[in-house]
Each structure stands twice: as structure tokens, then as C-alpha cells.
Amino acid sequence: MNHLQQLYGHSLALLTDLYQLTMAYGYWKTGRQDQEVVFSLFFRKPPYQGGYTVSAGLNNALELIEQLHFTADDITYLASITGNDGKPLFEKDFLDYLHQLRFTCNIDAIPEGTLVFPHQPLLRVQGSLIQCQLLETALLTIVNYQTLIATKAARVCQAAAGDIVLEFGLRRAQGIDGGISASRAAYIGGCVGTSNVLAGKLYNIPVKGTHAHSWVMVFPEELEAFQTYADVLPNNCIFLVDTYDTLQGVQNAIQIGIKLRQQGHEMAGIRLDSGDLLSLSQHARRLLDQAGFPDALIVASNDLDEYTIQDLKNRGAAINAWGVGTKLVTSYDEPALGGVYKLTAIKTPQGIWDYRIKVSEQTIKTTNPAILQVRRFYNDQGFFLGDMLYDILQPPTQTPVLVNINDTQKLLKISPEVAYEDLLVPVMRHGKATITDNTLEQIRQHLQQQLQRYPENFKRLNNPDSYPVSLEGGVFLLKEHLINQIKQSKTRYQM
Numbered sequence: 001m002n003h004l005q006q007l008y009g010h011s012l013a014l015l016t017d018l019y020q021l022t023m024a025y026g027y028w029k030t031g032r033q034d035q036e037v038v039f040s041l042f043f044r045k046p047p048y049q050g051g052y053t054v055s056a057g058l059n060n061a062l063e064l065i066e067q068l069h070f071t072a073d074d075i076t077y078l079a080s081i082t083g084n085d086g087k088p089l090f091e092k093d094f095l096d097y098l099h100q101l102r103f104t105c106n107i108d109a110i111p112e113g114t115l116v117f118p119h120q121p122l123l124r125v126q127g128s129l130i131q132c133q134l135l136e137t138a139l140l141t142i143v144n145y146q147t148l149i150a151t152k153a154a155r156v157c158q159a160a161a162g163d164i165v166l167e168f169g170l171r172r173a174q175g176i177d178g179g180i181s182a183s184r185a186a187y188i189g190g191c192v193g194t195s196n197v198l199a200g201k202l203y204n205i206p207v208k209g210t211h212a213h214s215w216v217m218v219f220p221e222e223l224e225a226f227q228t229y230a231d232v233l234p235n236n237c238i239f240l241v242d243t244y245d246t247l248q249g250v251q252n253a254i255q256i257g258i259k260l261r262q263q264g265h266e267m268a269g270i271r272l273d274s275g276d277l278l279s280l281s282q283h284a285r286r287l288l289d290q291a292g293f294p295d296a297l298i299v300a301s302n303d304l305d306e307y308t309i310q311d312l313k314n315r316g317a318a319i320n321a322w323g324v325g326t327k328l329v330t331s332y333d334e335p336a337l338g339g340v341y342k343l344t345a346i347k348t349p350q351g352i353w354d355y356r357i358k359v360s361e362q363t364i365k366t367t368n369p370a371i372l373q374v375r376r377f378y379n380d381q382g383f384f385l386g387d388m389l390y391d392i393l394q395p396p397t398q399t400p401v402l403v404n405i406n407d408t409q410k411l412l413k414i415s416p417e418v419a420y421e422d423l424l425v426p427v428m429r430h431g432k433a434t435i436t437d438n439t440l441e442q443i444r445q446h447l448q449q450q451l452q453r454y455p456e457n458f459k460r461l462n463n464p465d466s467y468p469v470s471l472e473g474g475v476f477l478l479k480e481h482l483i484n485q486i487k488q489s490k491t492r493y494q495m
């Protein structure tokens with residue numbers, strides 16, 4: 001059972017938009033439900049104007065699909081929905097059909113923890129029209145949010161440059177699942193632990209923490225608060241020192257640290273949660289070092305994000321661990337990833353794939369047709385060179401011509417000796433997940449390996465260079481052809 005089902009004890013088949021069900025009814029009613037189709041899930045713009053995006057959420061999505069079915073209770077609810085004439089929207093035979101429905105799609109996808117870029121299919125779902133359509137909303141809600149938060153976490157960890165980053169966001173998250181999914185995604189992105197105990201249990205994420213201001217405020221004196229905490233939890237002492245006077249707080253922590261040491265324990269550190277974190281951390285470090293606590297951690301928190309952390313580190317802050325909450329789990333500066341799910345191919349009754357595009361006045365919104373795979377090219381040192389989208393039914397030649405997606409004047413010819421890898425792999429067959437090597441630990445490691453192979457000029461947090469993503473020449477021509485066909489039929493209609 002996935003974590004949402006565990007939390008709500010409820011089928012998730014209705015975790016969708018009504019229009020998916022009305023379209024599904026339409027497909028069924030007109031005999032189209034079993035037509036074979038391909039949908040692609042992709043986004044058009046990287047979050048934070050950043051140079052990379054980290055894919056996340058796939059395994060939760062697969063768990064959801066494996067369990068997906070409409071329970072008797074769901075069907076009773078659907079039977080109660082009425083149209084604008086007050087009559088039921090769905091007929092009984094359709095609801096019986098939904099009750100029997102089991103999901104048998106095939107999915108190829110880019111594994112979690114991979115660096116991904118605009119226009120690339122993160123998931124390619126192939127199966128009957130009705131099933132593929134019914135999956136849209138749930139897939140987007142899971143993948144969009146976790147991809148956004150994993151990306152934010154990777155940026156925060158990049159700024160922290162090897163320091164410990166802890167995710168403290170649950171209390172400020174957008175609701176219960178916002179908090180739990182964020183902890184999972186933040187762990188994928190590189191955080192070493194979370195304060196969220198339920199996420200720790202569900203996903204086996206290390207749980208970590210200090211104490212709150214309330215602990216200090218309960219006692220008449222800060223020293224007594226620290227002493228009592230040390231008596232109760234001598235192996236978990238990170239003292240929050242800023243309730244009254246931060247530097248006095250550090251002195252109090254040191255006093256208790258000395259006593260703890262006499263009893264055979266070691267104070268783990270202190271936490272700063274307000275004031276000028278630069279000067280306070282430097283001052284605190286001097287006091288701790290002089291008192292014989294060079295290994296005591298200085299943890300900082302207080303509305304941190306990648307920019308504040310980078311700034312503090314550049315200016316020499318003596319902070320070794322960063323507690324990051326609100327701005328991470330709410331993705332404060334960019335609250336949503338605009339991932340979409342579009343039909344790219346439909347099989348004719350003759351068994352031939354008919355490729356489809358959605359055109360738009362905004363060129364960037366015109367979709368890419370075909371059954372797409374992403375090929376990533378590497379240079380001799382194993383660094384990413386660029387990515388190419390190609391049609392799996394028209395595989396590229398040995399020397400493919402690439403057309404840059406953002407600038408179609410930019411052509412590139414790839415020679416046969418360039419190393420490459422195809423990113424989408426089979427992750428579900430006939431409704432059963434087939435992906436292996438996908439524990440959260442493996443996903444985290446995969447991301448770190450990806451980041452090591454991703455050149456610095458694309459990776460920097462501010463104004464990164466744009467990583468080249470291209471269409472294989474054949475897909476580019478197909479797209480032009482389909483756009484022209486649509487333009488011509490529009491002109492005919494206007495005449």
C-alpha cells in the first residue's frame with residue numbers, strides 16, 4: 001500500500017479531475033475505450049530559472065497505479081453525480097465497467113533522481129485510451145510536486161556544498177501530503193534527514209532534530225533548561241541558544257557541554273535561529289573552539305534557502321549544518337512545476353501509429369509528436385554533452401542531425417563514436433512495476449552521480465548556461481509537417 005492509501009485508508013481512483021471521468025465515459029460510450037495510445041508527461045520550463053531539474057515521484061506513481069481500482073463505494077459516489085438537468089451523469093453499465101477495470105498499461109520512464117530538461121518525456125504511458133486518460137491527474141499531481149521539491153533540495157544542498165542539510169518543513173508544508181511527499185523528495189534531492197517522523201517511518205528516511213524555544217521558555221533559566229535536556233537526552237544535545245541572548249546561550253551550552261563530557265557524553269552542537277547568522281556563527285565558533293569543543297556543530301535555521309546559504313558561505317559563516325523548512329517544502333519562490341500530460345500517438349484500426357501534436361500560438365507550447373525516447377550524449381570524460389529526443393519507431397542513424405529545441409537554426413551532427421545512453425526504461429508492464437534499483441538510497445546516489453557528471457556552467461545556481469536539448473532531424477521534420485497540415489486545414493476552413 002502506498003503512503004497516501006495508508007494515510008487515508010481509501011481507494012485513490014477518485015483522486016482525479018471530473019473531466020477525466022466524463023471523457024472516459026465518452027470514450028466508452030462511443031466504443032473508443034480500447035484504442036491504443038501513447039501519452040507523454042513533460043514540463044516546458046525548468047523551475048527557479050535553474051540549469052537542471054531532478055525527476056522524482058515515479059515510484060509513488062507506480063505504486064498508485066498497481067493498486068488502482070474503483071471500489072463499490074467509489075461507484076456509489078459516482079452514481080450520485082448529476083448533470084445540469086439533475087439526472088445522473090454516468091449510466092449504470094459504464095459504472096459496472098469502471099468497477100471491473102484494472103490498470104494494465106505499459107510505462108517507460110526516466111528513473112527518479114535523474115537530471116531532466118524541458119520537453120523530455122519523464123513518463124511515456126502506453127495502453128488503452130480510457131486507462132491512459134484516467135491516469136493523467138494523479139500522475140501529474142505526484143510527479144510535478146516531488147520533482148519540484150527534489151530540485152529545490154538539490155539546489156539547497158548544492159549551495160551548502162557538502163554541509164549537512166536537514167529538512168524541517170512539515171509545519172509549514174501545504175497540508176499533510178505536502179509535508180510527507182516533500183520529505184521524500186527532499187531526501188532524494190540530498191537532505192540527510194527530516195524532522196518529519198511519519199515520513200521517516202514510511203520511507204525509512206533518517207529522522208533528526210534539536211529542540212524548540214518552548215523548551216527553554218518552560219524553565220526559569222536557560223541554563224536549567226539545557227541541564228534538564230542533557231539529563232534526559234544526553235545523546236541528543238544540540239542546544240537552541242537564541243531564546244534570550246545568543247552569545248550568553250552559547251556560554252550556557254558550553255557549561256552544560258563540559259558537564260556532559262565529565263559524564264562520558266559529548267554535546268553535539270548548538271542551533272542559531274535568529275539574528276545575524278554570519279557574525280553570530282563566527283563568534284559562537286570561537287567560543288566553542290576556545291572551550292575545547294571544535295567538533296560541536298553549529299546548526300543554523302530561519303527562513304533559509306539556497307541563496308541565503310550561498311551568501312552566508314561566501315562570506316565565511318561558521319555554520320556546518322543547515323535546517324531548511326518553509327522555503328524548501330513550499331518551493332517558496334516558484335510554487336509549481338508546470339508538467340503536462342499530452343497525447344502523442346494513437347493507433348489506427350489498421351494497426352498503424354498516427355502521430356498527434358497540439359499546436360499553439362506560443363511555439364514553446366506546441367507538443368512534440370511520436371513515441372519519444374531521450375538519448376543523452378557524453379564526452380570522453382563522461383560529462384553530459386546534450387540530449388536528443390527521437391522516435392523509437394524511427395531510430396536515429398549512426399550520425400544523427402540534431403535540431404536545437406530552443407533555436408531551430410542550431411544544427412549539430414553527432415559522430416558515431418560519441419557515447420550515449422537512452423534514459424527512458426521500462427518501469428511498468430501490464431500494470432505491474434518492473435523497475436529495480438530504486439530504493440531511496442539508490443535514487444539519492446544516482447542523483448549525486450548525475451550531478452558530478454553535469455558541467456559547472458549549466459549547474460550554477462544563478463544564470464546558468466542553457467543545456468542543449470534537441471530533436472532528432474526526423475522528429476523535427478515530422479513536427480513541421482504536422483504543423484503545416486494543421487495550418488492548411490485551418491486555411492481551408494477559413495475559405
Ligand SMILES: Nc1ncnc2c1ncn2[C@@H]1O[C@H](COP(=O)(O)OP(=O)(O)OP(=O)(O)O)[C@@H](O)[C@H]1O
Pocket residue numbers: 273274275276277278279301302303304308311312
Ligand atoms: N548575515 C546574514 N546574511 C544574509 N542573510 C542572513 C544573515 N543573517 C540572517 N540572515 C537571514 O535573514 C533573514 C532574517 O530574518 P528576520 O529578520 O525575520 O529574522 P530575525 O529577526 O533574526 O529572527 P526572527 O525569526 O526571530 O524574527 C533570515 O532569512 C535569515 O536566514
Ligand SMILES: O=P(O)(O)OC[C@H]1O[C@H](OP(=O)(O)OP(=O)(O)O)[C@H](O)[C@@H]1O
Pocket residue numbers: 168169171172211212213214273301302303304323324325326327
Ligand atoms: O525557518 P524554516 O526554514 O521554516 O525552518 C523551520 C523553522 O521552524 C522552527 O521555527 P518555529 O518558530 O516554528 O519554532 P521554534 O520555537 O522551534 O523556533 C525552527 O526554529 C525554524 O525556524
Ligand SMILES: O=C(O)c1cccnc1
Pocket residue numbers: 168169195208209210211271301323325
Ligand atoms: O528539530 C528542529 O530543530 C526543528 C524541527 C522542526 C522545525 N524546526 C526545527
